[in-house]
Amino acid sequence: MRHDHETSTAQKREHADPSEINRPIPIIVILLALALFVWAIFYIVIRRPSDNPAFGDNRARSELMAATAGGSGGRVDGAQVFAANCIACHQANAMGLPGVFPPLALSQRATAKATLPISIVLHGISGKLTTSSGVFNGSMPTFKAKLSDAEIAAVLTHVRTNFGNAAGPVSAAEVKAVRDQTKDRTTPWTGDDELAKIKQ
Numbered sequence: 001m002r003h004d005h006e007t008s009t010a011q012k013r014e015h016a017d018p019s020e021i022n023r024p025i026p027i028i029v030i031l032l033a034l035a036l037f038v039w040a041i042f043y044i045v046i047r048r049p050s051d052n053p054a055f056g057d058n059r060a061r062s063e064l065m066a067a068t069a070g071g072s073g074g075r076v077d078g079a080q081v082f083a084a085n086c087i088a089c090h091q092a093n094a095m096g097l098p099g100v101f102p103p104l105a106l107s108q109r110a111t112a113k114a115t116l117p118i119s120i121v122l123h124g125i126s127g128k129l130t131t132s133s134g135v136f137n138g139s140m141p142t143f144k145a146k147l148s149d150a151e152i153a154a155v156l157t158h159v160r161t162n163f164g165n166a167a168g169p170v171s172a173a174e175v176k177a178v179r180d181q182t183k184d185r186t187t188p189w190t191g192d193d194e195l196a197k198i199k200q
């Protein structure tokens, strides 16, 4: 019995073993979280913060729509269109390849009245082509299905204002006009003779 007595004295000196109490999340915290959630949804739906051009690259929604619709409002990067569609043949420095691809640098046709280079990019050329860098007889593909009016305008503006060229810019409206006028054409221009007939 003496032993039992000692144990109980020791037990009295100890604190009770800790135990977990199940405390529910206070209702006010749940309500606050709900309120925050509802506010966030309303903010997105009603304020439409994603429409704010300042959160992007400052292009308004209307500009982006115009760009995808092939209008003139979007800022298409002519250098990028050139890199993706022209340098395989005309080379990054626009000097072409002697005897195979004519240079666009200092090209009389590239810097002529816009109708001519637009016609070339829209339908391509296949046949004898006389340039100041020699006579070519290759074939350039059509881009009428591949590039929009805005893209053709941008790439020609890039070509006409770089590589030593100093001709005026080309607008998407000009491209559209030539596209409409030549919409029945299904074959490339045949070279010198046909290109000479394009009104300049």
Ligand code: HEC
Pocket: 082, 085, 086, 087, 088, 089, 090, 100, 101, 102, 103, 104, 107, 108, 109, 110, 117, 120, 121, 125, 126, 127, 128, 129, 130, 131, 136, 137, 138, 139, 140, 141, 143, 155, 156, 159, 191
């Ligand atoms: C697959 C090769 C190829 C690609 C890609 C190409 N071209 Fe051509 N391009 C040619 C060839 C070849 C000629 C000469 C055609 C001939 O000999 O009949 C030419 C001719 C031209 C001419 C006339 C040059 C002159 O001085 O008479 C222009 C302008 C032109 N290309 C612009 C472009 C532009 C802009 C692009 C890109 C959108 C482009 N080309 C993409 C092969 C190409």
